Amino acid sequence: MSKLCQGPSCHMYDTTDRKRGAKGNKRNITRNVGTYGYGGKNFCTLTCYNDWASENMDRAIDYIGRLREPKAMTADNSWVKRERYTWQRDNGEAEHYYHNMCTNEDRELTQQQYNDDNYTLNTN
Numbered sequence: 001m002s003k004l005c006q007g008p009s010c011h012m013y014d015t016t017d018r019k020r021g022a023k024g025n026k027r028n029i030t031r032n033v034g035t036y037g038y039g040g041k042n043f044c045t046l047t048c049y050n051d052w053a054s055e056n057m058d059r060a061i062d063y064i065g066r067l068r069e070p071k072a073m074t075a076d077n078s079w080v081k082r083e084r085y086t087w088q089r090d091n092g093e094a095e096h097y098y099h100n101m102c103t104n105e106d107r108e109l110t111q112q113q114y115n116d117d118n119y120t121l122n123t124n
């Protein structure tokens, strides 16, 4: 079952794939989302996504919870897993490592730690 584009004006864009009906009774209909699926696979194009956002984004954010205080990247929450390519491993360095975006510290990882989605050095 294909999903309909949620763009409020999707049917108002005049393209041949939106046209339905016989001569004298032609109309344009809302598209299916299709293979691209913009905006979390809810819109057929970025234009339809932007149309929806202009009309609804404030209400959606208020419903979910608006950010009221700035977030901060600190040494405790900025570890990211990285992979070294062969040409980057010149001193016997490990293939996988954690990099701290805040402090620039690197810590080596085993393959198992790298593949484990639950393994993290981030503490908040």
Ligand SMILES: [Zn+2]
Residues within 6 Å of the ligand: 005, 006, 007, 010, 031, 043, 044, 045, 048
């Ligand atoms: Zn659309």
